[in-house]
Amino acid sequence: MPDYAAGENTITSFAHSFVNAGGEIIGVQRTPFPNMGDPAPFMAEIADAQPDLVYAFYSGGAAVTFVKAYADFGLAGNIPLLSSGFMVEEDVLPAQGEAALGVRSGLHWALLLDNPVNKAFTAAYKERTGRDANVFAVQGYDTARVIVEMLNRVEGDTSNVDKMVEVLPDIQFESPRGPFRFDAKSQNPSQHIYLREVREVDGVLHNVIIEDLGEIADPGDNSKDLQV
Amino acid sequence: MAAITSRLARARVRLTHRRTWWLVFLALVAVLYPYLVRPYQLSLAIEVLIFAIFAMSLDILLGYTGLVSFGHAAFFGLGAYLLAYTTLGITNNLFVTLPVVVVGTAAAALVAGFFAIRTSGIYFLMVTLAFAQMLFSIAIRWSSVTGGSDGLSGVTRPAMGIGPLSYTFDSRTSFYYFVLAFFLGSWWLLRRIVESPFGWTLRGIRENEQRMLALGYNTFRYKMAAFVIAGIFAGIAGMLLTQFFRHAAPENLYWTTSGQVMIMLIVGGTGTLTGPVLGAAVIRLLPNYLSTYTDRWQTVLGLTFILFVLFAPQGIMGLLRRFQERSEDREHSAN
Amino acid sequence: METFIIQLLNGLVFSMLLFTMAAGLSLIFGQMDVINLAHGSFYLLGGYIGLTMVRRLDSFWLALLVAPLMVGALGLVLEYVFLRRLYGRHRHLDQVLFTFGLALIAADLIRWNWGAYVESVPPPELLSGQIPLFTVQFPVYRLFLIVVGVTLAVLLGLLLERTRIGAIIRAGVADAHMVSALGIDIHKVFAGVFALGVALAALAGVLGAPVLNLYPGLDFEILILTLVVVVVGGLGTLRGAFFGSLLIGMADTFGKAFLPEFTLFLIFAVMAVVLLLRPSGLFGLEGV
Numbered sequence: 001m002p003d004y005a006a007g008e009n010t011i012t013s014f015a016h017s018f019v020n021a022g023g024e025i026i027g028v029q030r031t032p033f034p035n036m037g038d039p040a041p042f043m044a045e046i047a048d049a050q051p052d053l054v055y056a057f058y059s060g061g062a063a064v065t066f067v068k069a070y071a072d073f074g075l076a077g078n079i080p081l082l083s084s085g086f087m088v089e090e091d092v093l094p095a096q097g098e099a100a101l102g103v104r105s106g107l108h109w110a111l112l113l114d115n116p117v118n119k120a121f122t123a124a125y126k127e128r129t130g131r132d133a134n135v136f137a138v139q140g141y142d143t144a145r146v147i148v149e150m151l152n153r154v155e156g157d158t159s160n161v162d163k164m165v166e167v168l169p170d171i172q173f174e175s176p177r178g179p180f181r182f183d184a185k186s187q188n189p190s191q192h193i194y195l196r197e198v199r200e201v202d203g204v205l206h207n208v209i210i211e212d213l214g215e216i217a218d219p220g221d222n223s224k225d226l227q228v
Numbered sequence: 229m230a231a232i233t234s235r236l237a238r239a240r241v242r243l244t245h246r247r248t249w250w251l252v253f254l255a256l257v258a259v260l261y262p263y264l265v266r267p268y269q270l271s272l273a274i275e276v277l278i279f280a281i282f283a284m285s286l287d288i289l290l291g292y293t294g295l296v297s298f299g300h301a302a303f304f305g306l307g308a309y310l311l312a313y314t315t316l317g318i319t320n321n322l323f324v325t326l327p328v329v330v331v332g333t334a335a336a337a338l339v340a341g342f343f344a345i346r347t348s349g350i351y352f353l354m355v356t357l358a359f360a361q362m363l364f365s366i367a368i369r370w371s372s373v374t375g376g377s378d379g380l381s382g383v384t385r386p387a388m389g390i391g392p393l394s395y396t397f398d399s400r401t402s403f404y405y406f407v408l409a410f411f412l413g414s415w416w417l418l419r420r421i422v423e424s425p426f427g428w429t430l431r432g433i434r435e436n437e438q439r440m441l442a443l444g445y446n447t448f449r450y451k452m453a454a455f456v457i458a459g460i461f462a463g464i465a466g467m468l469l470t471q472f473f474r475h476a477a478p479e480n481l482y483w484t485t486s487g488q489v490m491i492m493l494i495v496g497g498t499g500t501l502t503g504p505v506l507g508a509a510v511i512r513l514l515p516n517y518l519s520t521y522t523d524r525w526q527t528v529l530g531l532t533f534i535l536f537v538l539f540a541p542q543g544i545m546g547l548l549r550r551f552q553e554r555s556e557d558r559e560h561s562a563n
Numbered sequence: 564m565e566t567f568i569i570q571l572l573n574g575l576v577f578s579m580l581l582f583t584m585a586a587g588l589s590l591i592f593g594q595m596d597v598i599n600l601a602h603g604s605f606y607l608l609g610g611y612i613g614l615t616m617v618r619r620l621d622s623f624w625l626a627l628l629v630a631p632l633m634v635g636a637l638g639l640v641l642e643y644v645f646l647r648r649l650y651g652r653h654r655h656l657d658q659v660l661f662t663f664g665l666a667l668i669a670a671d672l673i674r675w676n677w678g679a680y681v682e683s684v685p686p687p688e689l690l691s692g693q694i695p696l697f698t699v700q701f702p703v704y705r706l707f708l709i710v711v712g713v714t715l716a717v718l719l720g721l722l723l724e725r726t727r728i729g730a731i732i733r734a735g736v737a738d739a740h741m742v743s744a745l746g747i748d749i750h751k752v753f754a755g756v757f758a759l760g761v762a763l764a765a766l767a768g769v770l771g772a773p774v775l776n777l778y779p780g781l782d783f784e785i786l787i788l789t790l791v792v793v794v795v796g797g798l799g800t801l802r803g804a805f806f807g808s809l810l811i812g813m814a815d816t817f818g819k820a821f822l823p824e825f826t827l828f829l830i831f832a833v834m835a836v837v838l839l840l841r842p843s844g845l846f847g848l849e850g851v
Binding site: 296343346347350351353354355357358359361362365366369403483484487490491494512523524527529530531532534538541561 | 596598645648649655656657659660661664665667668670671672675783787790791794798823824825827828831832834835838839842843844
């Protein structure tokens with residue numbers, strides 16, 4: 001995982017659930033952030049540890065570097081790779097190519113997610129930009145939507161910040177990711193999480209949804225509660 | 229002969245007069261500024277003043293002493309984190325936070341300087357860069373203290389005074405005056421320093437260190453002192469920026485910040501103290517205006533920078549001086 | 564032990580990639596006293612040109628040849644039009660700043676032309692397999708990088724030590740004025756060395772693309788590592804670039820293996836210690 005706050009939160013959450021479910025963690029690697037440089041040393045360490053499963057959290061450049069090196073060193077196919085969905089998102093998948101085949105990931109969205117809002121969104125995005133949408137585009141879209149909904153509710157009065165926070169829990173809508181609302185307690189998004197696997201569909205690599213894990217509230221910043 | 233001298237003297241008096249009027253005008257604009265512009269432009273002005281302090285501090289090293297530091301963000305970022313940590317943990321009272329920032333950055337500059345000043349030229353550049361990158365790594369890594377890549381947020385604006393007599397610079401306008409006071413104070417202090425015998429010794433080291441050594445100066449100590457002074461003022465700039473944004477970020481320590489302040493200094497003109505102020509204004513404001521016309525504003529910025537390096541190595545100040553000399557020449561020939 | 568040997572190989576691979584970069588940077592500095600802060604930009608530009616070549620012509624080998632040539636030609640033009648104006652004793656800082664401005668522009672133009680997404684270049688068919696080695700399948704392409712690096716070191720060494728051009732370059736390092744006094748056009752030598760240096764950076768860019776991929780920001784990442792290498796090794800010497808690359812490449816690899824949290828820290832710590840003991844680097848000439 002990359003050595004920074006979001007990496008730490010994601011890994012902590014995974015480790016927490018993993019251990020509770022009876023898993024055993026035999027090692028954790030924190031790699032330089034934002035980019036890890038030459039990934040080879042990490043691959044050698046993974047090969048040396050011989051785990052049954054590798055969970056990784058990367059995004060952007062580091063995600064491509066990691067996934068490709070994982071395949072280059074012959075680890076792909078031998079040790080299953082599990083990750084947060086950002087690691088094999090549509091923005092990096094073309095660069096990863098076949099190296100990403102079989103990677104499983106959990107995320108609150110997928111390009112092929114079958115709902116009317118998503119169909120409309122992905123089609124409009126492609127028409128406008130010429131590229132497939134990715135989770136960051138969805139997040140940007142939803143964020144703008146939340147801001148608009150919030151402004152509507154306070155009738156454009158931005159002087160009272162507390163009031164703006166107060167209306168947050170009332171905001172609910174159908175997002176490309178499915179139903180979207182805020183968790184009343186943590187004020188983090190509460191949404192469906194999908195288990196996805198990279199497969200070839202009509203000659204193109206995609207994250208295919210293999211299971212809807214149901215609505216889950218984002219645990220948010222848990223670095224103070226849990227430790228790996 | 230006497231006629232020429234008196235004519236020159238008269239010209240000089242006229243020039244001093246003109247300069248005084250300019251200063252009065254500038255002071256008026258600075259004081260009334262918050263009432264003349266929109267909040268966004270006031271924010272820009274605050275940023276420019278803060279970066280002006282940062283750029284002036286680098287001028288002490290680069291312009292006056294000839295030490296090219298590529299890691300000046302180390303002290304800027306350190307000031308930012310020290311302020312954030314003290315404010316969040318103890319108090320936002322300036323009587324506490326300012327000494328912490330000054331002593332902390334001075335101590336860090338002493339340590340870094342001990343390593344850096346033994347080297348020169350490109351090696352000095354690299355050691356200073358390395359020091360800044362090391363601090364950056366620590367800021368990212370030691371998240372229990374530094375907040376990791378998120379930095380430290382929730383920093384409150386500074387307060388001054390004791391008990392019921394304390395005042396918090398909460399509003400943007402009051403904070404503008406707070407920063408303006410720091411800017412003027414720094415400008416005055418740094419000006420005093422560079423015009424002192426100490427400042428002239430620094431220039432001597434820049435021109436010819438061997439000669440200064442031969443004259444019996446302990447140049448290591450002088451360079452060290454310059455390094456520490458530059459570090460302190462960079463730290464103060466970092467402190468102000470953190471108070472303004474209410475946030476200390478690892479980017480404050482990153483080498484791009486060092487690069488940016490270097491560009492400000494070069495475009496403004498080194499070894500002048502006024503140059504860095506102009507440079508800070510131009511470099512901070514230019515992207516705001518350019519980005520409305522073109523997406524390639526970074527290219528335009530880079531080109532501007534290159535043109536200055538190629539054709540006006542003395543920066544804006546050099547251009548102004550050339551312009552002034554030419555108009556003086558014209559006045560002379562007219563007389 | 565087995566993993567140790569694998570890591571040693573990994574370190575060697577990365578060292579050789581760094582050496583390809585550092586050799587060019589060091590050569591330029593030794594000859595012209597210019598620290599080329601755009602060296603990372605030439606690396607990235609080379610890599611992206613390589614990417615386009617591989618996509619259009621489907622030939623990695625052609626990319627390996629053409630990208631350095633194109634970037635080298637660009638280097639010639641830049642030297643002739645701009646850098647040449649900045650030679651002279653008191654303009655060192657201006658030269659450094661010029662290359663810094665160049666790096667800013669290059670970063671923006673590269674992003675404009677090739678986009679901000681991560682791109683990867685597949686290794687050539689011939690080298691795309693793996694060799695089983697203890698616990699891992701070691702990629703053949705990485706072994707190829709070691710071969711290239713060592714070959715390059717030998718070739719550059721021969722060029723500098725055994726040829727007439729090399730003699731002129733070495734003489735230029737020692738005393739450029741003396742060389743011009745002997746009737747050799749030192750400007751031509753400067754231009755040639757600059758072009759060769761940036762072509763090496765572009766070569767490294769193509770070679771490194773299958774391993775490190777291409778993305779905006781890589782230019783400065785690689786530049787900083789290369790600067791550390793030449794400063795540790797000593798500026799202006801081929802030997803310094805070689806052993807500096809080995810030291811930093813190994814520090815990077817073993818740092819990642821044993822102390823992944825502190826890798827960056829470790830590299831700069833190595834540099835600080837070396838400079839403390841030898842202010843001009845391991846093989847640097849005193850008083851440079």
